[in-house]
Amino acid sequence: MPVPPPWRTLVVSPHFDDAALSLAGLLPTLPGPLAVVTVHGGPPPPGSPVSWWDGVCGFTTAAEAHRVRSAEDARACALLGAEQVLIDHPDGPYFTEGEGPDALDALLGTLAPTTRVLLPLGTNQPDHEAVRLRAQRALAAAGAPAPWVYADLPYTGHLPEWGTPEASGALAASQKWGTAYQELTRRHRVTVERELVLSDEQWAAKRAAVLSHASQLAALAPDHGTFLARTGPLRAELIWSLEPKGTA
Numbered sequence: 001m002p003v004p005p006p007w008r009t010l011v012v013s014p015h016f017d018d019a020a021l022s023l024a025g026l027l028p029t030l031p032g033p034l035a036v037v038t039v040h041g042g043p044p045p046p047g048s049p050v051s052w053w054d055g056v057c058g059f060t061t062a063a064e065a066h067r068v069r070s071a072e073d074a075r076a077c078a079l080l081g082a083e084q085v086l087i088d089h090p091d092g093p094y095f096t097e098g099e100g101p102d103a104l105d106a107l108l109g110t111l112a113p114t115t116r117v118l119l120p121l122g123t124n125q126p127d128h129e130a131v132r133l134r135a136q137r138a139l140a141a142a143g144a145p146a147p148w149v150y151a152d153l154p155y156t157g158h159l160p161e162w163g164t165p166e167a168s169g170a171l172a173a174s175q176k177w178g179t180a181y182q183e184l185t186r187r188h189r190v191t192v193e194r195e196l197v198l199s200d201e202q203w204a205a206k207r208a209a210v211l212s213h214a215s216q217l218a219a220l221a222p223d224h225g226t227f228l229a230r231t232g233p234l235r236a237e238l239i240w241s242l243e244p245k246g247t248a
Contacts, residue, residue, distance in 0.1 A: 009034045010111065011082070011118045011150075012104070014131045015091065016041065017074040017213040020122060022153045024206035025198045026237045027080050028076065031116070033141040038073060039131050041086030042066075045093035051093035056219045062094060068215055078203070084205050088142055101131075105138040118145040118239065120178040123155040129180055146185035146242045147192055149184065154224045156181075156235025163197050167238060187245060194239040203230060210234065 008031035013019040019027070019036045027034060044062040054065035068085065077084040080242065089101035108117065117139060122129025132149065139147055151167075159177055171178035172185065182191055188240035198206060209226070212215075220227060227233055 006112055007033050007035045007070045007115050009082070009116050009118065011036045012120065012131060012135050013038045014040060014125075014128045014152075015140055016246065017076075017210070017216050018128070018152055019082070019121045020076045020206070020209040020213060021151060021234060022120070022150050023118070023237055023239075024076075024080060024209040025196050025202045026150075026194055028205075028241065029194070029196075032081065034080070035085050036073075036077050036080070036082045037085040037087060037104070037107065039087045039104055040091040040127075041070065042075075042088040042090045043091045048090075048094050051091070053219060054092065055213045055215055058218075059215070065215075066090075071211075072123040072213045072215060076209045079209045079212065088160045097140070104131075104135065105141075108138040108144065109142040111142070111144060113145065117143075117144070118150050119147045119183065120151050120152040121240075123177055124179070124180070125152065125155055128152055128155075129183075132157055146188075146244070147241060149190075151238040153232040153237070154220065156238075157236065158224075163236030164235060165195075166190060167195075168240070184240075184242070188242040189245055190211060190242060192238065193241040194237075196237045198235055198237070203235065206234065 011019045011023060013036050014036055043066045049064040050059055059065040075085050087103045119132040119135050122127040122132050123126050136147065144192050156177065156230060159167065159170045159174060161167050171181040
């Protein structure tokens, strides 16, 4: 893999829409150049039947879903001022168990020490958590600085305390929404590094980035209700820094 550009901030997004849903408000405040790396960004194997999720999103073939979703992501990245980087690894329904996104390990192993890496928390999303754990291992093996972890939305944002200073404490106590956060705190000292309740102007910009991923929105609604409402789970964003327990 060629040496990557000197990105200052690199967001690891499990799927095409996760960076926009989770961080569209905070990304403009982070140092650039900026890249969004989609781990499940590769095409499905030829002839793959359409997955349940892609079928619910209105696609008739797996190839169509990948083509449209990668174009949606390109539009969102342009709005966010980020370089689009796709790992050549298909989405969950389209790869064989045991396969892994090896290109993600290679990419993380070549980053400059000044690159800040942001990883998803993985609230109630095992594939998100698997991406975080794999990336953490790759960064540790490369001797890279500890990553930051972002609240992946809308999944993390359903607590009544979301958007308040009590959000992290509520995650630490919640058996419904906080298990990934609790696992993280068992291994790390976790500190709020960035938090944002979006202004109307920031919300309008975030909404535009999220709407770029139009194919995904109807499928999210059954589990997350009116998540695009101004007062919904996307209204606030949160990033934590990590320090391994047992260090000075």
